[in-house]
Amino acid sequence: MSNHNSVPPRSPSSSTPPTNGSQSKIGLVPTNNVITSEGVTVRARIDPTLTVADVVRQLCVNLKIRGSPSDFALRDGNHELVTNDNLRKKIKAKVDLRLVNAPDKEAREIAEKLLVRDPKTMKLTLYSLQRYIRENEFASEFIKYNGVAQLVDIISSSQGNTLAYALTAMQNLMELDYGWASLDEAFILRVVQVLSSPQSLINVCRPATAILKKLVEADPSNAPGPQAGSSKSGPAIVPGSVYRYGFTMVFEQMRKEKSLLETIVKRLGSADTAMAHYSMMLINSLLSHASDARWEEFIAEMERFNMRKAVVRLMSQHTMEDLTSCILDFQANMLRVAYRKKSTPINLETHPSHEADLNYIWNHSKLVEEVDGNGQQLKWRKLGFDTEDVELEFNDVGVLGLECLKRFVERDPDFSKVVLEHLSRPVERRCPIAKASNEVVELLSEHWAIFAPGYSTSTTFQPFFLDFYKVHALATNFFLRMWSESGAASGDFARVVALVRSQVKLALRSENVRAWHEVDQDFLCEYRAVRDRQMKELEQEDDLLSKIPIRNLRIKIHKESYEFVRQQRIQCLLQGAWFVIALPGNAPQPRESRRPTKPWRFVRLDNSLKYLHFVDSAAKFPVRGGLEDLPERIEISAISEIATGACVPPPNVLRDYTDLPPTSPLGPSPLSFSLLSIHEEQGSLADLIAPDQSRWADWTDGLNMLRKDGGHVSSEETKGFVDALTEIGLKIKLLDLSGEMVEIPSGLTAGPPPPNTDFFFSELI
Structure with missing residues (x-):
């Protein structure tokens, strides 16, 4: 390092050029301004091969600063600490350096x-x-x-x-x-x-x-590394751990x-x-x-x-833009909430709230409990259940079904009149209201893929899903109306269910761009119009796919497909990829359309799944395996959101991508994404443009799937892969059944429980 004209001036504000001090290495290296704590600015040529400690030591000697060099450090104008890892970059960029107290x-x-x-x-x-x-x-x-x-x-x-x-x-x-x-x-x-x-x-x-x-x-x-003290009750707290x-x-x-x-x-x-x-x-x-x-x-x-x-x-x-990702996360979380409620059974002994909800439903029906001709209680069968065992009746829809029925009763001030009207009909013509409510819960769960916790492939907003109870009420009222208008009898329950399924699919289409009044209008359709449209749909569909065992099989395969695609996306991150370094959408455009000196960045996820390591380069080059070629890194936990489609390509770079669609150089690239910091003042940690749609989907969805509070996907491509794998897997499974001409029932009814525990399960050979 060498100083230009560096003798301490007469005062901090003096502009008298200092005289030369001792020199270390003088060559064709960038010149940086070094500002001391007293406000003295010194022009210095710093050898980028030196360590920060050597640079500080020589500055202290040249400027005759008292104290140990170990008490001092260098920072840039943004107060970032200068380290051996970033010293070369800051010297080359000719940033102003400040000689300050060591950390x-x-x-x-x-x-x-x-x-x-x-x-x-x-x-x-x-x-x-x-x-x-x-x-x-x-x-x-x-x-x-x-x-x-x-x-x-x-x-x-x-x-x-x-x-x-x-x-x-x-x-x-x-x-x-x-x-x-x-x-x-x-x-x-x-x-x-x-x-x-x-x-x-x-x-x-x-x-x-x-x-x-x-x-x-x-x-x-969530502690990193193996939990040494883990037990069945959960991981133990390591002493001193945060x-x-x-x-x-x-x-x-x-x-x-x-x-x-x-x-x-x-x-x-x-x-x-x-x-x-x-x-x-x-x-x-x-x-x-x-x-x-x-x-x-x-x-x-x-x-x-x-x-x-x-x-x-x-x-x-x-x-x-980053709120989009937060809202999709919320939707995924609410899907998990719905699934958990649906899979939580009704238990009148351990949950007084369940009994309170049932009492509310019964009291608002204004019915009177009776005894049937066989001397058995006649209560819940009046509301449309098959038995008096309400815990068993809600077995498939759980707490979610109970809450939906209660909300349905709350929304309709004339609920008791509806019940009495159906009870006034002949037995075979009565609509099983409670059973219909539960069936609508199943139809909506199927429509919104409430399959299992942690799996959401929605890439758009779902405002109707977030008002699940309102949609349930609309669809249940539609069910009751279709029953009446079609003159259905007790054996026509499955037929009416098929009608409602068809209408649910129609009414809830494109929910991210439709208004509520359109949904209301769709559920007011007359029976004949619904039936005609359904018949056209049946000509194109296979009735086999609507059977309950097949729907359950689809749910299982969907979960497996989602996890397979998730692992594939993460593997892409582990392999790494080249990207163009983008300009933020709100950044001022450069006056001159000059190509950046280092427009390329290679990014790779480390095996611990905690850091994204990267290197910036003037041109793409073969990157070795591991992290030796990637000196910089971004911590995954420091990323709050992955915002998409908001970055502008730098001038004269995207033409190197032969497979990118032509875009205006001043407009945002659809293949761009930003890693937004958890700290607002830091803004974006990285702004990148992927080489193609597949790479963009790999990285945006892969990064979202890495986050503990994430789990949603942001690209139609990933959603399409999951759906395609689900359909292929389902068809392969069905070949084993349909090839043998096996009859698949529409539903399975569990028999009565064993009277005692004196039994065992035999092994099938």
């Missing part, structure tokens, strides 16, 4: 200032802390000097911008997987209280929301502030779209990690505050 020294000084609590300097100290605390060198020393305890104390006792800076510092600290295991329930309650207050500032609510989300996800089951919190600990504090969930729901409609984004991420995290013990209570609270309706409003109002 460990800075950490000690900030910890001491927090202890003093000087109101005049507190905000500035916290502002610096929130920038530096992400760095391991700084954080380890800050933690060692009891800085975390001081930060917690400040959060507990401050307000306004001071609280905002302190919470942001804590949020940034929690990006590290150490140092915050000492946070206790009192701290969690304080964060909950801050979020619960409608008066809290937006810049306070954002980091508070992010902190709660991180605590929810810091469950022992993975000791989780949903249960956070929800216990949330229960103390009843208004928290309601406030979060209201913030979904905030004019500050970033606040809506943070709130959506917290909601998705809570849904994804809800514990079995508190699941029902949490979902009930969420439903009470109309979370679904708030998200539906967000679908039409959102202005941020």
Whole structure:
């Protein structure tokens, strides 16, 4: 390194050229401005082959700075620490460098200032802390000097911008997987209280929301590496690990502030779209990690505050591209909720709420319990069940079916009149209302692929699905009307079910672009029009595919297909790919259409599935296996969303892609995607353009499937693969049956249970 004209000037503001100091290596290397803490600017040629420690040492000697060189470090204008990994890049880019305190020294000084609590300097100290605390060198020393305890104390006792800076510092600290295991329930309650207050500032609510989300996800089951202390009751908490919190600990504090969930729901409609984004991420995290013990209570609270309706409003109002991914995540989570309710059996002994719902239904029917001719109870059969065993009657639709029937009764003030009208008919002409309700639940579950937890292939918004109960009510009323208009008898139940299935498919088509009044209108169709259309459909369909065993087989194959495609997408990430480095859609366009010096980036996921490693290059080259050729990396956990179609291609680069569709150089590329940071101020971690549609689908869906709170797909291609594999697998399975001319029943009825336990299952040979 060499200095140009470098003797300390007479004063920090003097412009007198300094004299030459000692020299190390002088050559054709870039010249950087180096600014000292006193404000002195020195022009220096830095050899990029030196280490940062050598550069700092020579600067201290040349500038005659007192103190040990180990007490100093270099940062760029954005306060990013200069390391051996990025030194070469910063020298070549001729960025201005600042000679500042080393991270460990800075950490000690900030910890001491927090202890003093000087109101005049507190905000500035916290502002610096929130920038530096992400760095391991700084954080380890800050933690060692009891800085975390001081930060917690400040959060507990401050307000306004001071609280905002302190919470942001804590949020940034929690990006590290150490140092915050000492946070206790009192701290969690304080964060909950801050979020619960409608008066809290937006810049306070954002980091508070992010902190709660991180605590929810810091469950022992999410700890990296094998769980040495795992048992049947779950993974053990490793001493000193930050993975000791989780949903249960956070929800216990949330229960103390009843208004928290309601406030979060209201913030979904905030004019500050970033606040809506943070709130959506917290909601998705809570849904994804809800514990079995508190699941029902949490979902009930969420439903009470109309979370679904708030998200539906967000679908039409959102202005941020990354909110799309959050909403799709929410849909996937609600699909898991629906599946869990559907697979949870009714139990009148252990769940008083189930008995209360049944009593509500019965009381609003205004029927009287009787005894039939055989001396048996006649109650639930009056509502249309086949037996008096209601637990058995709801066996296929579970709690979801019970809730749908209750909501159906709530929506119709004339429910008792409907029941009495059907009971007034001859027995064979009565419509089994309760049985019809359960069948509609099955039809809607089939339509929206409520197959199993964790599987969602919807790539568009589904506002009708989020109002499942309303659609159920419309379809059930349609069922009753079709029964009456067609003059159906007891043996025509399957025929009416087929009519309703056909109408459900028609009414719920393209739900991301249709309005509710159109759905209402479709369910008002007359019987003759529905029947004529259904007959045309039957000419093109195979009746075999509508049978219940075949539908169940399709569900099983769909789950297997989804997991197969998921693994394939992740394998593509592990192999890596070349992309063009894009410009953000809102970035100013360059005046000159000059090709970037390094327009290409190769990205590869590491085997731990935690980091994306990459290298930027002027031209594509053969990349070796492993990570040796990929010096830079992005942490997967630092990615909040994968936004698509919002990046602009750089000039004179996309012409190298022969298989890309022609686009305007100023318009967003449909094959672009951005990795958005969990920190709003950082914006995008990477803006890339894929070489083709297949590579775009591989990476956008693969990255979404990696996220713990994700699980949705964003491309029609991936959805198409899952659907195609499902259909192929189903047809292959059916060849084994239809080839043998095996008769497949429309449904299977379980026989009565054994009278005792004196039996065994024989082995088939």
